[in-house]
Amino acid sequence: MxxxxxxxxxxxxxxxxxxxxxxxxxxxxxxxxxxxxxxxxxxxxxxxxxxxxVINSYFLKYIDEINWQELEGLSLQETKAAMAAFYKNFVKQIGELTDKGTSRYFSLFFEAYHQVPVFKEQIRGFYSRLVRIIEDKMVKELFYNEQKAHSEAIHIIAHFEGLLFWSAVFPEKDTSFSYD
CATH class of the missing domain: 1.10.10.60 (Homeodomain-like)
Incomplete structure (x- = not known):
């Protein structure tokens, strides 16, 4: 207990x-x-x-639990698979907390984003670091220039965040958190 x-x-x-x-x-x-x-x-x-x-325990803990060195060591394909697994598990965890779906999580998330400065700073830091890691993989593995790598890294993250949003709008539908 x-x-x-x-x-x-x-x-x-x-x-x-x-x-x-x-x-x-x-x-x-x-x-x-x-x-x-x-x-x-x-x-x-x-x-x-x-x-x-609550914000520290259920929002910022996800950031604290990320093993950035491990993530940096993955290939681009492995990183996408790890992101897909994270988002799928995340939706499952939210579903265990409320029958209202991820839309309530979004509401609480954005409320905290606007009301808790340290939360906003840490969330922005998280996404900035994730973009840099994906950019680096795209430059090294796909030989993209920095501008294209930056744009594509944002697209990958937006893809998963969009699926998360989609699961909030249509909680009854099975959302595939894959990225091919």
Whole structure:
């Protein structure tokens, strides 16, 4: 079983995904956690404190878990396959958290992007680094010039992000996260 703080964070994420951040109250989080109000407030002083922990635990953790050296060592084809596996697993994980689909994740993601400066900075850093890694592979393996490699790297990332968006719009359809 998760420790108490992790339990509260997981509970808050589910509520934020299912009802939205603004529509979720502290009272709802306390009730959903199954804890007493005093025990709950021992870990988090307010909704914003929990929100920051949710962002760190469920959004930024994906960035922290990336093994950049391993990714850099893959071929371009292997990188695309790794990205496809990541996105497919990601949609599955979101599906386990909410029956509302990835659209709620997008809502929470972009809310955090505009409200939490460190989140925005880390997300931009993540995508910039991913573009550079793919560009490097395209230059080395396909002999693309830097401009073409940059454009194509963005296309690859946009392909997967577009499929993620598509799965939010059409959650009932099976989305193939491949890139050929």
């Amino acid at each position: 998760k420790n108490t703080k992790e339990h509260i964070i997981a509970t808050a994420l589910k509520l934020f995904l299912n009802h939205g951040y603004r529509a979720t109250s502290m009272a709802q989080m306390v009730e959903a956690s199954g804890m007493s109000k005093g025990a709950f407030y021992h870990y988090f002083k307010n909704k914003e404190d929990i929100y920051d922990s």
